[in-house]
Amino acid sequence: MPTALLQTTYFGPIQWYQKLYRYDHCLIEQHDSFQKQTYRNRCVIATANGIQALTVPVEHSLLTSNHPPLVKDLRISDHNQWRRVHWNALQSAYSESPFFDYYADDIRPFFERKYIFLLDFNEEIRQRLCELIDIQPNVSYTVDFSHQPSAIIDFREVINAKHPLPDTDFEPKRYWQVFQHKHGFLPNLSILDLLFCMGPESVFYL
Numbered sequence: 275m276p277t278a279l280l281q282t283t284y285f286g287p288i289q290w291y292q293k294l295y296r297y298d299h300c301l302i303e304q305h306d307s308f309q310k311q312t313y314r315n316r317c318v319i320a321t322a323n324g325i326q327a328l329t330v331p332v333e334h335s336l337l338t339s340n341h342p343p344l345v346k347d348l349r350i351s352d353h354n355q356w357r358r359v360h361w362n363a364l365q366s367a368y369s370e371s372p373f374f375d376y377y378a379d380d381i382r383p384f385f386e387r388k389y390i391f392l393l394d395f396n397e398e399i400r401q402r403l404c405e406l407i408d409i410q411p412n413v414s415y416t417v418d419f420s421h422q423p424s425a426i427i428d429f430r431e432v433i434n435a436k437h438p439l440p441d442t443d444f445e446p447k448r449y450w451q452v453f454q455h456k457h458g459f460l461p462n463l464s465i466l467d468l469l470f471c472m473g474p475e476s477v478f479y480l
Contacts, residue, residue: 277301279416279428282345282396284330285317285403285464288479289444290433294404294411295480296443303430304393304415307342308332313435314345315392317464320453321367325460327435328360332392348392361385364466371452373473380406381466403465407476447479 278297282304283290290313294300308314315330331351361382368374380402389395404411432439446461449472454460460467468476 277426279303279426279430280433281306281312281314281430282393283313283317283400283433284315284392284396285328285399285466286313287318287433287462288446288465288468289441289462290429291403291407291409291465292444292480293429293433294400294413295407295409295477297411297427299412299414301426302413302415304346305344305418306430308345308348309342311436313433314396315348316435317466318435319364319367319464320451320457320460320467321363322453322456324457325463326363326367328363329356330360330392330395331356346391346393350389350392350395352388357385368452368466368470371470374470376473377406377469403469406469407465407480408474409477409480449479 275296275298277299278293279301280290280293280303282302311329315332316327318325318327320326331353333349333351364381365374384395384399384402389398400413429441432441444462448459449468451459451467451471465476468479472479
C-alpha cells in the first residue's frame with residue numbers, strides 16, 4: 275500500500291490512528307508552517323457538556339513573526355497551567371469509562387513532564403498510544419516540505435479539525451461512549467476516547 279502523509283497530532287483523532295494501522299508506511303510532515311486550531315496541538319474529547327477541545331499553547335514570539343514557524347521549531351508554552359487543565363478535563367470526562375483507571379498511569383506522565391518542542395511531545399505520545407493499542411506502524415518524518423509525490427497519499431488536509439476533506443477509506447464505527455445517552459454517538463474524537471471506552475478492543479475499530 276502507498277505511503278500515507280500525515281500532520282503531527284496531539285492525541286490525534288481515531289481517523290489519524292487508522293492510517294498508522296492500515297498503511298505500510300506513514301510519513302509525518304515536520305516542515306509545514308504552523309496553523310492555529312489544528313490537530314497539531316489540539317485534541318477533541320467528549321464531556322458531560324458536549325465536545326471540548328484541549329489545546330497545547332505554543333510560544334507566541336514565533337507566531338507573531340513575519341514568517342510562520344515550521345512545525346518542527348514550535349516550542350511549547352507553560353501558559354495558564356494547561357497541563358493541569360488538560361489532565362483534570364480528562365479525569366472529569368473519562369473517570370467513569372471502563373478503562374480510564376487501567377490506562378491512567380500511562381497517560382498521566384505526559385501532563386507531569388515538561389517538553390520543549392511540540393513535535394517531540396507529539397511523537398512520544400504517538401509511540402505510547404501505539405503500544406497501548408498494540409499497533410506497530412512504520413513511521414518516519416519528512417526531510418523537507420513534501421509536495422506529494424505520486425507514491426504518497428496526502429492526508430494532511432483531509433484529517434482537518436475545522437474543515438475535513440472527504441476520506442472514502444474512513445467510516446466512523448459506533449462504540450460505547452460515556453455520554454452517548456446525552457449527546458448521541460460522537461464520531462472521530464481523540465484516540466483517548468476510544469482507548470478509555472474500549473480498551474484492548476480499540477485496535478478492532480481502526
